[in-house]
Amino acid sequence: MSVRVLVVDDQDLFRAGFGMILDAQPDLAVVGEAADGLEAIDKAVALAPDVVVMDVRMPRLDGVAATRRICAETSAKVLVLTMFDLDEYVYDALRAGASGFLLKDARREELAEAVRVVAAGEALLAPTVTRRLIADLADRGRPRPELARRLGELTERERDTLRQLARGCSNAEIATAMTVSEHTVKTHVSAVLSKLGLRDRVQAVVFAYEAGLVVPGGLA
CATH class of the missing domain: 3.40.50.2300 (Response regulator)
Structure with missing residues (x-):
């Protein structure tokens, strides 16, 4: 049975690219797309995806707030994608319930494997993100x-x-x-x-x- 994926990104090219990469995998199926956080919440509730691939910086509602709502209201796991390994939203997204964090410049096979890992109930963090998380935790005293x-x-x-x-x-x-x-x-x-x-x-x-x-x- 295929892992159901919802792709969320405010940029059409990223959204389409991620969708094509994931949909080409025999064990993954893209069931929908969303262009902002509010649409992501609606689609997550309506489509019941297993994994939501979530952008962070979006209009109307950002990925952190959307992740918090999706994790509270559905059983979907959230894999957050960002352009920056030192994104200030890393800690907040993980606190909101994200199960993984991956950089947008990851290779296509890394993206597909990340979705599989998160869907299986494991957690995934890019090494640079892990270092940032630990530094943030240290700073909090x-x-x-x-x-x-x-x-x-x-x-x-x-x-x-x-x-x-x-x-x-x-x-x-x-x-x-x-x-x-x-x-x-x-x-x-x-x-x-x-x-x-x-x-x-x-x-x-x-x-x-x-x-x-x-x-x-x-x-x-």
Whole structure:
């Protein structure tokens, strides 16, 4: 069954180009397009896509606000595209619920694979974006006490798993570090996301830093 994709961009050429690239993949199907954030919300509700490929800077309603609404009102995952790796909206878009962030100059195969990764429930960040995210988190200073208290909802193994997630480790790497099977890691990850009400790994990384479980440059 094909992954249903909604492409959102205010520039016709980008929108058409992304649509053609994705629609050419045998496992992906572009079900609609939108030229701004308000149209994106309407289309996401009406068409029920699995993934929304979202531009950030658009008229009427920007991609961050649209992402927040789409993530709150639908089950769609959002992959945000931007021209700039130091886009000031990176942190806000991830906080809004975006599952991935990719630069618009990515190769066509990277775009298609990014959609697949996000659709599968994983998170995806370009390396430069990851560095910016960690820098932003560091700049925000002290942990948020209300989030730190919620760490008590996790078992020690689940907290260890969250620490590893915040370091950007894959399931295989976490399994090796914790001397458990990948299946067990998947169970821990699911428990962490469920107990903390998080959508995916990106949100888990943000939570871990904001709660003070880990600190930029090392582990707490």
